[in-house]
Amino acid sequence: MADGGPKARRPRDLLRLLGEPKRLWRLAREPRRVWREHRGLLIGLAVAALFLLGGGVALAYELLKRPADISNPEATFKPQKPKVQKRKTVSWPQYGYDRARTRYLPAKGIKPPFRKVWRYTDKPLLEFPPVVGRGRLFFVNNNGFAVALDAKTGRQLWKRRIGRLNASSPPFHKNRLYVVNLEPGHVLKLDARTGKTLWKRDLPGRAESSPVVVDRSLYFGCECGELFSLSTKNGNVRWATSLGGPIKAAPSYYGGTLYVGDYGGYMNAVDAETGELKWQSDSLGQGFGTSGAFYSTPAVAFGRVYAGNNDTRVYSFDRKDGEIAWTYSTGGYAYSGPAVARTSKTGPTVYIGSFDGNLYALNAQSGVPRWIRSAGGQVIGSATAVGNIVYVAEFNGTSTTGYAMKGGRTVWRYPRGTYTPVVSDGHRIYLVGYSSITALEPFKYKRGLADRVAAR
Secondary structure (H helix, E strand, O other): OOOOOOOOOOHHHHHHHHOOHHHHHHHHHOHHHHHHHOHHHHHHHHHHHHHHOOOHHHHHHHHHOOOOOOEOOOOOOOOOOOOOOEOOOOOEOOOOOOOOOOOEEOEOOOOOOEEEEEEEEOOOOOOOOOEEEOOEEEEEOOOOEEEEEEOOOOOEEEEEEOOOEOOOOOOEEOOEEEEEOOEOOEEEEEEOOOOOEEEEEEOOOOOOOOOEEEOOEEEEEOOOOEEEEEEOOOOOEEEEEEOOOOOOOOOEEEOOEEEEEOOOOEEEEEEOOOOOEEEEEEOOOOOOOOOOOOOOOOEEEOOEEEEEOOOOEEEEEEOOOOOEEEEEEOOOOOOOOOEEEOOOOOOOEEEEEOOOOEEEEEEOOOOOEEEEEEOOOOOOOOOEEEOOEEEEEEOOOOEEEEEEOOOOOEEEEEOOOOOOOEEEOOOOEEEEOOOEEEEEEEOOOOOOHHHHHHHO
C-alpha cells in the first residue's frame, strides 16, 4: 500500500540487510524505496550521525529534502499529426471528451464572440461537467440528483434522485448512463431517455471516479483502493484490482490499457481485459519521505501519460513502462486534469492549472513551459480545449477565461465558472458555473444540413 510495507526499526535489521547484497543493490537503485521500507532505521542513523559526525546535518538534509524535478530527454515520444478541425455536431460522451481523457475537441468555428442561448440554474453545486449525447445534456449534481436537459432549449427533461452525494460525470453510451456515487457508495445504470434505474450495485467504498465504457465493460475506481471492471449488461464484477491507495481520479483508456493515479502516490497501468497490473510508478513527493496524491485524471497522448499531482508537480510517464519522462513543479497543488493537444498552429502541448492561480502550457515532449498565464485565482478543475482555445475556470472569483492555445493571449472572459468550465458539441459550448449551465453560441456560426441531421 502507500507505506511500501513494514519498516526496519532494530539494529539487527541493518545486519540482515548487510547480509543480502542483492537486496542492497536493488534498494540503492531505488532510494525512495529505501526510505519507505526502512524509514525508522534511516532516521535513527541520521540522528546518530548528527551527534557523532560533523557532516550529519548535510546527510539528514539530503535524505529528507524535496526531490528535484526529472528530465529524461531519451524517453519515448510519438509526435502524432494534428487532428483536423471540422464543423459538425458531435457527442461529448464522457468526462474528458474521449476515452484517453485528452479534453480536446478539434472543432472548427467555435470561438468568441459568443451569444447566450439559454441558462439552466439550480441550487446544488455542479462540481463535475455534463456529458452530451443525442441532443441532450446529462449530469449529476452534488446532492445526488441526475438531470437531463434539452441541448437546444435548456429545458429539463427529467430529474431523478440517485444518491445523497456525488462528484463525478456519468458516461453516455448507447442511450445509457452509468453513475457512481460517494454516498451511498454504489454504481447505477440509467436509461438516458427516462432516467429509470436499470440496475444498481453496492460498492465497498465511496466512489467519485468518473467511469469510462469500453465495449461491454465499465471501468472506475473506488476510495477502497480498488479499480473495477463491471459488465454493462448486469453490473456483475469482471475483476477488481487493488492499487496503492484510494482512487479518486477517473481511469483513462488507451490501446487495451487503463491508466489511473491513486492517493498512495502511484500512477498505474492496468490491463483492461484481465485487471493485471502492468506497471506502477511512484511520485516524487515533497520530501521527508512523502508521496504526492493523484487526484488529477490522466490524459494519454504522444506515447505518454500526463497528470498533475498534489506534490505540486506535473508528470509525464512513458505509456509502455511507466518511466518518468519529465516532471515540472508549479507553485501549488496540480489538482486539475490536463488538456493535451497538437494543432496546426501549436506543437504538442499540455495545458494544466494549479492552485497557484496559473495556467501552464508545457511542451509535451520536454515539459519546458511554452507560456504561463494567470487565471485570476486557484485552478481546481480541469482545462478544456475546443478549436484553438483552451478554457480554464478559477475558484476564487468564479470566472472562466479562454486563452489562445498559440501564445496564451486572453481571447475571452466570462463571469461564471468554478471547476471544469466547458464542454462542447461542436456547435456550442456549455459553460458550467457553481450551480448553473449556460449555452453559448458563436455569433457567426451557421448550422449546416449535416449538423441538423446529427442533432436529431
